[in-house]
Amino acid sequence: MDIPLILVNGxxxxxxxxxxxxxxxxxxxxxxxxxxxxxxxxxxxxSGQVVICPVANPPAVYDGRLGKSPLDGVNINRVFPGDPDGGPTERLAAWLFEHVISGADAYADLHSGGIDETLLDFVGYRLTSDEELDGKTRAMAHAVGYERVLFGRNAQGGNSHAAAARQSIPAILIETGQLGDRDPDRTRTLLDGLYRLLHHLGVIEAPQHVAPVTVQPREWVWTGHVTSRPPACGTRTWSPATR
Ligand SMILES: [Zn+2]
Structure with a gap:
């Protein structure tokens, strides 16, 4: 597959x-x-390099438009750092991790609420056992300028930012927008956050034309999740006994 990459060499x-x-x-x-x-x-x-991969998972973006790849039904953000000998999505994750993410001094993964997903904007990160790394990562998360900052108490699991954290890369997840929206205002919100982040990291001077931050970041602990029952189909009613 072809994966678009933009390199801005400072x-x-x-x-x-x-x-x-x-x-x-x-x-x-x-x-x-x-x-x-x-x-x-x-x-x-x-100052430095900005490596941008706008479409990291082309089959999911162009063909499925869902969180799972149409190639094999795998959510790539559960299998990082990937497996070069695994299925198509595991191999893609391994390529991205080895060639794009590894070697970063700082990493941000950009997400939204998908087409079927209601979501509030937030920045996420993971704690590791390395306090210095965690301090750098927390500062990045706050620099984005979003009100909600969620942290997980460990760096386990197959999310790309978690796998990066396990390699001692300061890494955050930025969630902007919901329900598959393509509103230019939401893109502007994220662009402003990325400019603030790049300034915080010393890559660019204080950006002009970026909206001032009017909120205090508030930290939340990622504790768990619940899954809602499926909706009733047609005239049938759902009951645990029939499933
Ligand atoms: Zn996502």
Missing amino acids: SRPGPRVVLTGGIHGGEFVGTDAAARLGGLLEPEDV
């Missing part, structure tokens, strides 16, 4: 920052903002 030394969008299909804001950012950044204004 005119001065600095960190390598990696951004991925389109890990899931049906989440358009991250892909839109990532592609626009690639067109807006000028190398002479950049």
Whole structure:
């Protein structure tokens, strides 16, 4: 498969920052903002490198438009760092992890509420046993400027930012928008957050034309999830005995 990559090679030394969008299909804001950012950044204004992958999972983005890949029904954000000898989605995760994410000095993965998903904007990150790393990651999460910051108490699992954290890469998840929306205002919200993040990381000067942050970040602990019952189909009513 062809995976689009944008490299903005800065005119001065600095960190390598990696951004991925389109890990899931049906989440358009991250892909839109990532592609626009690639067109807006000028190398002479950049210290370091910004590596942007706006569509990291092309089958899910172009064919399925869902969180799972139409190739094999696998959610790629549950299988990082991937398996080069596994199925198609595990192999894609392994390629992305080895060639795009590894070697980053900072990593942000861009998501939204998908077509069938109601979601509030938030920034997520994982705690590790490394306090210095956790401090860097928390500062990145706050720099985005969103009100809600959720942290998981460990870095287990197959999310790309969790797998990156296990490799000592400061890594965050940024969720913007919901229900598969493609509202330019939501893209602007995320772009502003990415400019603040790049400024925080020392990649760009204080950005102009970025909305001032009017909220205090508030931290929440990721504790668990619940799944709602499926809706009744036609005239049938759902009951545990019939399933
Ligand atoms: Zn997602």
